[in-house]
Amino acid sequence: MGSNANTQEANAHLTTPTRLTGSEIVWATLVGEGVTDVFGYPGGAILPVYDALRKFPIHHTLVRHEQGAAHMADGYARASGKVGVAIATSGPGATNLVTGIATAMLDSIPMVCITGNVSSKVLGTDAFQEVDITGITLPVTKHNFLISRTEEIAPALRQAFQIARSGRPGPVLVDITKDAQQGKAIFDFAAAKPRPYRPHPMLNVEQNGLDHAVELIRNAKRPIILAGHGVSESGAMEQVRTLAERTQIPVALTLLGLGAFPASHPLNMGMMGMHGEAWVNHAIQEADLLIACGMRFDDRVTGTLASYATKAKKIHIEVDPAEINKNVKVDVALVGDLREVLEELLPRIGGRDGSAWLKAIDASKGACAVRDIKNLPDDGHLYAAHVVHDLWRITEGEAVVVTDVGQHQMWEAQYFHHEKPRSLITSGGLGTMGFALPAAIGAKTACPEKEVWVIAGDGGFQMTAAELSTIVQERLKINIAIINNGYLGMVRQWQEFFYERNYESTPLVSPDFVKLADAHGISGRAVRTRAEVESAVHEARSAPGAFLINFLVEKEDSVYPMIPAGSALHEMIRRPDHDPLLESPEDL
Amino acid sequence: MLHTFVAYVEDLPGVLTRVASLFRRLNININSLTVGRSERPGLSRLTLVCEASAEAGHRIQASLFKLENVVDVDDIAQAPSVTRELALIKVAATPQNRSQIFELVEVFRARIVDLAPESLMIEMTGVESKIEGLIQVLNEGEERILEICRSGKMTMRRGHHTSRVLRAMGAGVAEKPSPEDETTNAVEESADIEPA
Numbered sequence: 001m002g003s004n005a006n007t008q009e010a011n012a013h014l015t016t017p018t019r020l021t022g023s024e025i026v027w028a029t030l031v032g033e034g035v036t037d038v039f040g041y042p043g044g045a046i047l048p049v050y051d052a053l054r055k056f057p058i059h060h061t062l063v064r065h066e067q068g069a070a071h072m073a074d075g076y077a078r079a080s081g082k083v084g085v086a087i088a089t090s091g092p093g094a095t096n097l098v099t100g101i102a103t104a105m106l107d108s109i110p111m112v113c114i115t116g117n118v119s120s121k122v123l124g125t126d127a128f129q130e131v132d133i134t135g136i137t138l139p140v141t142k143h144n145f146l147i148s149r150t151e152e153i154a155p156a157l158r159q160a161f162q163i164a165r166s167g168r169p170g171p172v173l174v175d176i177t178k179d180a181q182q183g184k185a186i187f188d189f190a191a192a193k194p195r196p197y198r199p200h201p202m203l204n205v206e207q208n209g210l211d212h213a214v215e216l217i218r219n220a221k222r223p224i225i226l227a228g229h230g231v232s233e234s235g236a237m238e239q240v241r242t243l244a245e246r247t248q249i250p251v252a253l254t255l256l257g258l259g260a261f262p263a264s265h266p267l268n269m270g271m272m273g274m275h276g277e278a279w280v281n282h283a284i285q286e287a288d289l290l291i292a293c294g295m296r297f298d299d300r301v302t303g304t305l306a307s308y309a310t311k312a313k314k315i316h317i318e319v320d321p322a323e324i325n326k327n328v329k330v331d332v333a334l335v336g337d338l339r340e341v342l343e344e345l346l347p348r349i350g351g352r353d354g355s356a357w358l359k360a361i362d363a364s365k366g367a368c369a370v371r372d373i374k375n376l377p378d379d380g381h382l383y384a385a386h387v388v389h390d391l392w393r394i395t396e397g398e399a400v401v402v403t404d405v406g407q408h409q410m411w412e413a414q415y416f417h418h419e420k421p422r423s424l425i426t427s428g429g430l431g432t433m434g435f436a437l438p439a440a441i442g443a444k445t446a447c448p449e450k451e452v453w454v455i456a457g458d459g460g461f462q463m464t465a466a467e468l469s470t471i472v473q474e475r476l477k478i479n480i481a482i483i484n485n486g487y488l489g490m491v492r493q494w495q496e497f498f499y500e501r502n503y504e505s506t507p508l509v510s511p512d513f514v515k516l517a518d519a520h521g522i523s524g525r526a527v528r529t530r531a532e533v534e535s536a537v538h539e540a541r542s543a544p545g546a547f548l549i550n551f552l553v554e555k556e557d558s559v560y561p562m563i564p565a566g567s568a569l570h571e572m573i574r575r576p577d578h579d580p581l582l583e584s585p586e587d588l
Numbered sequence: 589m590l591h592t593f594v595a596y597v598e599d600l601p602g603v604l605t606r607v608a609s610l611f612r613r614l615n616i617n618i619n620s621l622t623v624g625r626s627e628r629p630g631l632s633r634l635t636l637v638c639e640a641s642a643e644a645g646h647r648i649q650a651s652l653f654k655l656e657n658v659v660d661v662d663d664i665a666q667a668p669s670v671t672r673e674l675a676l677i678k679v680a681a682t683p684q685n686r687s688q689i690f691e692l693v694e695v696f697r698a699r700i701v702d703l704a705p706e707s708l709m710i711e712m713t714g715v716e717s718k719i720e721g722l723i724q725v726l727n728e729g730e731e732r733i734l735e736i737c738r739s740g741k742m743t744m745r746r747g748h749h750t751s752r753v754l755r756a757m758g759a760g761v762a763e764k765p766s767p768e769d770e771t772t773n774a775v776e777e778s779a780d781i782e783p784a
Binding site: 200202 | 601606609613643646647649650654655656661
């Protein structure tokens with residue numbers, strides 16, 4: 001756990017070339033790259049590195065499973081914007097990282113994973129705990145390195161950090177053989193600096209493109225801005241907001257875009273796509289111009305491509321040239337960093353009157369426009385929407401929420417209104433169950449001053465529940481809300497809609513989560529009615545340590561509305577009439 | 589359509605896997621792949637030919653550029669270029685029927701590079717159709733082909749378009765053949781026999 005740091009000594013390594021072991025070089029390079037926290041699990045092939053840790057001012061969080069280490073590094077990066085670092089041993093330690101690496105890859109999260117490997121002399125001989133981890137992770141990393149010489153460690157690690165954080169960020173793995181860790185070499189941090197960053201040669205923001213975009217925006221009658229994860233990754237929140245406000249164009253968000261544009265802003269439409277509000281998706285289908293900012297037209301956002309926004313011209317502002325025309329053919333591609341492109345674009349864009357279109361959208365909201373579930377009568381049932389909504393209200397939207405994957409994730413996206421970037425941490429692209437608990441540990445480590453809530457389902461929580469011990473060992477104040485409906489809820493919902501309610505393998509027996517927490521030394525309580533929600537949330541917030549609330553919610557509730565996979569954006573499954581969550585003005 | 593990519597990649601272990609893996613992931617079969625040293629120290633040059641939709645070219649090129657070890661990528665597409673392939677063909681031949689093969693080799697401007705009591709080896713360089721032509725004629729004749737070894741296509745743009753010049757012109761991405769490209773065509777074509 002500890003890090004008996006001798007900061008001065010460590011910094012001396014950085015300024016004066018010194019002869020060090022490979023293991024010391026690993027840590028010294030991390031210190032030089034600004035790393036203060038790492039997440040990992042020791043083992044034979046990485047032991048030399050662990051042996052050297054005590055000499056460096058880096059805090060190591062011992063995880064319970066390497067998948068947790070990768071998710072923690074990921075959550076750390078998502079919460080702070082810094083590069084997350086995970087460490088594991090060879091073989092099973094390394095393969096356990098893979099799900100976490102793929103999660104980071106799909107969501108473009110900057111992360112460096114360091115794995116030990118067997119000695120270079122026995123590489124490729126099926127030595128004990130040997131696995132070809134660079135081969136395995138090749139498709140799920142931005143890049144990876146196999147390092148077998150001590151002098152290569154510092155340059156490779158420094159380049160790994162540059163690759164992870166540059167352009168479209170992503171995970172990088174550095175696999176270091178045991179003999180390279182044990183060998184000695186001159187450590188010269190400055191000399192190990194990576195070669196100059198090479199921007200993707202196909203980045204292309206042409207005068208023509210900018211002019212065309214300006215013209216499309218000027219002439220559009222029904223424009224919508226589609227804002228994605230790229231907004232916060234590029235730090236373009238202000239620019240997107242300026243664009244929206246000046247042109248009075250409403251903004252729809254992807255799941256990972258939530259928070260990049262304030263939920264309370266009058267131009268905010270909320271989430272689009274599979275579980276977005278029907279009126280948002282209808283507006284996209286009716287639009288005559290889509291301005292896609294740092295998003296990639298994922299299938300969860302577009303529905304079937306053939307019928308996606310057919311009336312709209314499309315402007316795509318995107319940092320990755322490989323995303324252009326991948327799913328949706330666009331009319332103008334401005335390929336570059338979103339913030340830089342918008343800064344070039346904004347001076348050419350004047351005000352415009354968007355009131356007619358905004359009014360038309362507003363009129364199409366119908367009952368959804370007055371959704372206010374906090375005023376719904378308490379009929380004794382507990383719905384996940386209540387829990388999430390109350391959580392938002394009580395925390396005044398200031399908490400960092402880390403969700404797992406499934407129904408609760410979508411309810412979070414619908415009912416927790418995010419005002420700031422990095423306030424929702426969720427696995428979007430890969431949809432990794434088990435993400436929430438470890439990612440929250442990473443987020444809390446990165447931002448100890450922030451209130452961190454885990455919202456997880458009963459299924460996903462059990463995938464990585466072992467990390468409860470990590471929370472205790474690290475003395476982290478993390479609040480955990482389990483949305484417990486006794487099913488793998490989202491899968492059950494699909495079975496209900498598309499498999500004739502054949503609930504095969506979705507009913508789920510769980511431990512008593514409050515007792516489970518208690519066994520770890522974590523306080524908790526169960527909540528069965530709406531009336532108890534508020535006091536439970538208060539109790540959790542005021543508890544000195546971690547706190548777990550087991551919300552026993554309605555078992556067969558579904559996330560509405562929903563676009564069935566493979567359907568068009570306007571072909572949504574709406575809330576059934578009898579659903580007590582169906583909002584109507586009379587409820588107010 | 590048939591795509592031809594020319595790429596400069598770092599001459600390091602595993603780089604070829606990274607390139608090949610990209611095509612594997614897209615479920616695209618690589619028709620031919622040649623790799624060798626280039627005029628740039630530490631960099632290999634590869635020519636990769638594959639069958640993919642017309643729109644796939646952009647994405648493949650953009651994805652290749654995303655690989656850390658890939659320095660340059662040129663999508664040759666329909667740009668004026670020279671493509672060659674090398675073939676070694678071993679044919680069963682006895683002193684009695686050698687002369688027929690010698691004649692064929694002469695017509696196809698190939699060479700005999702090995703002569704054994706019961707076989708001989710033909711070396712031929714040319715475009716794909718020319719090599720196919722020789723193989724077809726050999727198959728149709730009395731001769732029995734024992735082995736064929738083909739290098740796969742190597743492609744180079746015509747004119748002065750080295751990768752560096754291309755990049756300076758900003759044309760590494762969207763290739764627009766310039767008039768000077770056209771002028772070099774005639775010279776090259778006349779040097780070849782392309783059997784029907």
